[in-house]
Amino acid sequence: MSHLIEINGLKKTFPVYGKTGKIFSQKEYMCAVDNLSFYIEEGETYGLVGESGCGKSTTGRAIVGLTKADGGSILYKGKDLCKLNDKQFRPLRKEIQMVFQNALSALNPRRRIGDILGEILEIHGMKDADERREQVIETLKKVGLSEEHYFRFPHELSGGQVQRLGIASALIIGPRLIVCDEPVSALDVSIQAQILNMLIELQKELRISMLFISHDIGVIRFISxxxxxxxxxxxxxxxxxxxxxxxxxxxxxxxxxxxxxxPYITNREFHALTGEQPVRTQAFQGCAFYNRCPYASDRCKIETPEFKEVESGHKVACHMVS
Amino acid sequence: MNLRKRKTSALNQAIFREQREIRKERLLASPALIIGAVGFLIILLLAVFVPLLNPTDPNAMEVANRLQPPSGKYLLGTDEFGRDLFVRVMYGARVSLWVGGCVAVFSCILGTIVGVYASYFKVLDQILMRICDGLIAIPGILLAIALIAALGTSSWNVILALTIVYTPSVARTVRASAMVIREQAYVEAAKVQGFGNLRILWRMILPGVISPLTVQASFIFAQAIISEASLSFLGAGIPAPAASWGNMLEASKLVFSKAPWTMICPGAAVILCVMSLNLLGDGLRDFLDPRVKGGQKK
Structure with a gap:
C-alpha cells in the first residue's frame, strides 16, 4: 500500500487580538495546528479525534484548500497542495472532496437537488444533460435516496437524508480522498449508525480513502x-x-x-480531565498536555516530547513512555 | 429547466404541485403584499389607460370653469386655470411612475454592480464605500437640488439626480447581503467542489442578492416618487405646465382655502401610491425571507 496523502509538519496560525481591539493591541498568533504529521494510505480510513478546538477541522480544511497553511507540506500524489494556487488546485478538486458537518447549510437553498448535483458534474466537464441526469440519479440511489428527490429542494428533506445528500455531492465526481468533518455529529444515534454503515460500504465499494474527523470516540472507533x-x-x-x-x-x-x-462497568476508576486547553502561542514549548497531565514533570514543561514510534505503527509523544 | 419539461413523471408533477401549494400559502399569508400589489397595479393601469382613452388635454384651460368643485363633468374638479384635475392627476401619475420606476431600475442596476464588486475586491471596497459614505452624508433632497441646479430642470435630469442619490443605499444593501452569502457554507462547499470565482459570483451570490434587492427597489420607487414630488413642489423638478403631483401641489397652495380639492387630490395620489409601494415592499420582504412562515417569524 502506498501513501495517498502525506502531511508533514503542518502549521496554521490565526491572529489573536487583546482587549484593546484590532487596531491598538499588538498582533499575536495562536497556532491552531502546529507541527502535525500523518499520512493516509489508499483505501484507508484515518480517524482524527480530539476535543473541541484542538485543530481537527482546521487540518481538514487545510487539506481541501479552504484554509491556507502557514507551514509544512501536504503531499498528494507527489504534489504539495500548500504551494498550489486556486487555479492549479482546481484539477485536484475532482479527487479531494469534503463532507461537511452541517450538510443543509452546505447546499444551495435556492436550487433543486438535481440541479445542485448536476452542476458539480457540469463544471467538471460533463456537458451532456441526459448523461448528467443519469449519473445524478445513480449517485442518489447509491447513498440511499431515490429519483423522487431529484426535484426536491434541500430543505424539504430530513436531517439524515440531507447528510446522505451531502455525501452524494462529495462522491458524485468520483474522488480518491474524502475529508469528513464531523459528518454525523448533528444526527441522532440511529441515523448515525445508518450513515456510518453506508459510508463504510461505499468506501469499500469505491476504494476511497477517508479522513474522518470527529470528537466522538465511539464513532471514530467504529469507522477508522x-x-x-x-x-x-x-x-x-x-x-x-x-x-x-x-x-x-x-x-x-x-x-x-x-x-x-x-453502561456496563459502574465501579471503574475514572480520571476526569480537569482544566482547559491553553492557547498555543508561537513560542510554545514543552508537552502540549503539560498543564493537565497528572504525571507531568519538569522535563515535560521545557522539552517538547518527540513523536516517536514505540511499537510497529504505534506512535506516542510523551516523555513517560519509552 | 429543460429537463423538467422533457421528463415529467406523475411523481414529479406531484412534487411541483406541492411546492406550488406551499408558495401559494405563503403568498396568501401576507395580505400586505396582495393589498400593495393590487393598489399599485390599479394606479399603474389608471396612469396608462386614462390618458389613452380620455382625449382631454391636461393643459387645456377653460377659464370660465376655474376652481370648479368635483362634479359629474369634472370628476375631481378643476384648478385655478380651469384644467381638469382628474386628467392632470392621471398625467401626474405617469410622470411620477416613470420617474420613480426609472430611478428604482437604474439605481438598482448601478448599486448591484457597485455592491457586488465591492464585496469581492477588498481595495475597491474601500474606495467605493467611502464614495458611498460621502454621498449618503449629504441629505438626499439637497444633493438632488444641487445636481438639478447644475444640470437644469427636466424629467431626465430629475431621474439622473435621484439615481445618484439612491445608488449608495442600494450598493450598501447589496454589498452587505453579498458578504453574508460569501461566508455561507454552501459557497465554501462550492469552492471545494471546484466552482470558479466567477461562477460563484453569478450563480450563487447574485441570486441571493436578488430578494433583498427587489424589496429595496420597491422602497426606492416609493421614495423617489416623494422626492420627485418634493422637487417639483420646490420648482426644481418637472417644469410647469406639465402635470406632476409636486407642481400641482405647489400651484394649489395659493387657492386651497377656496378649493381644497386642488390640494387633496394630488396629495392623496402621492399617499396612495407610496403606501401601496411600501406595503408591497414589506410583503415582498416577508414573502422572500424563507425564515418567515405563514406571515409570522418562527
Whole structure:
C-alpha cells in the first residue's frame, strides 16, 4: 500500500487580538495546528479525534484548500497542495472532496437537488444533460435516496437524508480522498449508525480513502482503520484502531477513553480531565498536555516530547513512555 | 429547466404541485403584499389607460370653469386655470411612475454592480464605500437640488439626480447581503467542489442578492416618487405646465382655502401610491425571507 496523502509538519496560525481591539493591541498568533504529521494510505480510513478546538477541522480544511497553511507540506500524489494556487488546485478538486458537518447549510437553498448535483458534474466537464441526469440519479440511489428527490429542494428533506445528500455531492465526481468533518455529529444515534454503515460500504465499494474527523470516540472507533489522537494542534498518539484501544499509552488518550460513558462497568476508576486547553502561542514549548497531565514533570514543561514510534505503527509523544 | 419539461413523471408533477401549494400559502399569508400589489397595479393601469382613452388635454384651460368643485363633468374638479384635475392627476401619475420606476431600475442596476464588486475586491471596497459614505452624508433632497441646479430642470435630469442619490443605499444593501452569502457554507462547499470565482459570483451570490434587492427597489420607487414630488413642489423638478403631483401641489397652495380639492387630490395620489409601494415592499420582504412562515417569524 502506498501513501495517498502525506502531511508533514503542518502549521496554521490565526491572529489573536487583546482587549484593546484590532487596531491598538499588538498582533499575536495562536497556532491552531502546529507541527502535525500523518499520512493516509489508499483505501484507508484515518480517524482524527480530539476535543473541541484542538485543530481537527482546521487540518481538514487545510487539506481541501479552504484554509491556507502557514507551514509544512501536504503531499498528494507527489504534489504539495500548500504551494498550489486556486487555479492549479482546481484539477485536484475532482479527487479531494469534503463532507461537511452541517450538510443543509452546505447546499444551495435556492436550487433543486438535481440541479445542485448536476452542476458539480457540469463544471467538471460533463456537458451532456441526459448523461448528467443519469449519473445524478445513480449517485442518489447509491447513498440511499431515490429519483423522487431529484426535484426536491434541500430543505424539504430530513436531517439524515440531507447528510446522505451531502455525501452524494462529495462522491458524485468520483474522488480518491474524502475529508469528513464531523459528518454525523448533528444526527441522532440511529441515523448515525445508518450513515456510518453506508459510508463504510461505499468506501469499500469505491476504494476511497477517508479522513474522518470527529470528537466522538465511539464513532471514530467504529469507522477508522487507524486513529490519530489530537491535542492542542498536534498528534499525541497514533495507532491502528485495535492497538490504540487495547493499549493506549498517552495519558491524554487514556483520559479521553475514560470519559466515554460505559453502561456496563459502574465501579471503574475514572480520571476526569480537569482544566482547559491553553492557547498555543508561537513560542510554545514543552508537552502540549503539560498543564493537565497528572504525571507531568519538569522535563515535560521545557522539552517538547518527540513523536516517536514505540511499537510497529504505534506512535506516542510523551516523555513517560519509552 | 429543460429537463423538467422533457421528463415529467406523475411523481414529479406531484412534487411541483406541492411546492406550488406551499408558495401559494405563503403568498396568501401576507395580505400586505396582495393589498400593495393590487393598489399599485390599479394606479399603474389608471396612469396608462386614462390618458389613452380620455382625449382631454391636461393643459387645456377653460377659464370660465376655474376652481370648479368635483362634479359629474369634472370628476375631481378643476384648478385655478380651469384644467381638469382628474386628467392632470392621471398625467401626474405617469410622470411620477416613470420617474420613480426609472430611478428604482437604474439605481438598482448601478448599486448591484457597485455592491457586488465591492464585496469581492477588498481595495475597491474601500474606495467605493467611502464614495458611498460621502454621498449618503449629504441629505438626499439637497444633493438632488444641487445636481438639478447644475444640470437644469427636466424629467431626465430629475431621474439622473435621484439615481445618484439612491445608488449608495442600494450598493450598501447589496454589498452587505453579498458578504453574508460569501461566508455561507454552501459557497465554501462550492469552492471545494471546484466552482470558479466567477461562477460563484453569478450563480450563487447574485441570486441571493436578488430578494433583498427587489424589496429595496420597491422602497426606492416609493421614495423617489416623494422626492420627485418634493422637487417639483420646490420648482426644481418637472417644469410647469406639465402635470406632476409636486407642481400641482405647489400651484394649489395659493387657492386651497377656496378649493381644497386642488390640494387633496394630488396629495392623496402621492399617499396612495407610496403606501401601496411600501406595503408591497414589506410583503415582498416577508414573502422572500424563507425564515418567515405563514406571515409570522418562527
Amino acid at each position: 482503520d487507524r486513529i490519530g489522537v489530537m491535542y492542542l494542534g498536534t498528534l499525541t498518539e497514533e495507532a491502528s484502531t485495535e492497538t490504540l484501544f487495547a493499549n493506549p499509552l498517552h495519558p491524554y488518550t487514556k483520559m479521553l477513553f475514560d470519559a466515554v460513558p460505559d
